[in-house]
Amino acid sequence: MASDAGRHKPTILVTGGAGYIGSHAVLELLDDGYPTVVIDNLVTGFRWAVDPRAHFVQGAVEDDALVRKTIREHGVGGVLHFAGSTVAPESVIDPLKYYRNNTAASRSLLESVIGEGVRHFVFSSTAAVYGITEDGPVSERDRVEPETPYGRSKLMTERMLADVAAAHDEFNYCALRYFNVAGADALGRAGPSGIGATHLMKAAVEVAVGKREALTIHGDDFATPDGTGVRDYIHVSDLARVHLLALERLLADPGRSHVLNCGYGRGHSVLEVVTAVSEVAGRPIPYIVGGRRPGDLGSVIADNQRIKSEFAWRPRYDELAVIVADALRWEQELVRRRA
Incomplete structure (x- = not known):
């Protein structure tokens, strides 16, 4: 605004x-x-x-x-x-x-x-x-x-x-x-910086820059198209x-x-996110499949009609590839800062 x-x-x-x-x-x-x-x-x-x-x-x-x-x-x-x-x-x-x-x-x-x-x-x-x-x-x-x-x-x-x-x-x-x-911020001013991240995309880009050897996927037996959790x-x-x-x-x-x-009103599975990170990073993201974590759900997607109608909200970065690219760029910046 x-x-x-x-x-x-x-x-x-x-x-x-x-x-x-x-x-x-x-x-x-x-x-x-x-x-x-x-x-x-x-x-x-x-x-x-x-x-x-x-x-x-x-x-x-x-x-x-x-x-x-x-x-x-x-x-x-x-x-x-x-x-x-x-x-x-x-x-x-x-x-x-x-x-x-x-x-x-x-x-x-x-x-x-x-x-x-x-x-x-x-x-x-x-x-x-x-x-x-x-x-x-x-x-x-x-x-x-x-x-x-x-x-x-x-x-x-x-x-x-x-x-x-x-x-x-x-x-x-x-x-x-x-x-x-x-x-992360498209201008590189901020991003997720914590240690031991549990969020999927942060963990995946850490694998992409060599901070982790592999990603752990928590469960592949959910009632979703590819068995992995779907999130918005x-x-x-x-x-x-x-x-x-x-x-x-x-x-x-x-x-x-x-x-x-x-939320954006549509979901992506864990494996879809892993594929997107692999494509943006230009190399495969190795992963292992582990058990479900306590409290994990199969699919969680937002109905976002209220926020669109009441606030006239129009997202600017609602493409998975864009989100991944910004996350990876920030992770690469963190590596440079700590070098």
Whole structure:
């Protein structure tokens, strides 16, 4: 969305802005002219991933004094909340970590935000709130019955947001249910940088640049055309744009809140992604087949009609080859940086 000349834009607080998706949202905000402040505890994020145009505060979102001080000092007018834990299989093994980092921390953040009079809140949710889905795209009207503590921890926060909005007429929110996020900034300014990645495309491009010997495919006996899991992959920069559109809508229409799927409405199997990475990299990606991970589902695809109609969202990078090329270029850049 183009900047409106002469219109004052409020400062936006981005929690988890040193992480993968958060750092891309920071770029989107800054490029659109929003003053931006980031809070991140750097447990999984990287200080260098925060664009220097943003103000950085190291700390936890559950630190009430720190959050309130930051809001007051910077005149924060809206929040994009990314901070949290995101690995569904890990949540099955360590559920309390997810209820602490996702649900309890979000509750603390909301208390600080409401206490300081901030009234617009964009939340990083997940398609994991749906759990096992029927064949075909899943819509926001479908049943939410998460299969993992990760999904349940996010759904609890969505319900907290709804309750807060009901209790405070001037508060509105947008919960964005991500499907599978992949890729990197096309200008090479940000990308997935964590160690020991569990996301398929990140792991596949690590194989392509020699960081891993082979990719592990977790299950080839799903009820899908080739037996491997099917996912709706959305480019991280398209997702970052959605956050800006959500923020703009909350600011313009404070009487409404939204719950929206974020995906392209079509899926690719694990083997299709491996083939795409092999083609872009110019060499085969070796892989082995392992067992299913706890909480893994066969097929998860978004019905994205609501976000297209309500936000007039039109993705810019919705080709698998484009997502793979950006992911591979970023991985090659990381190799150069660490050489």
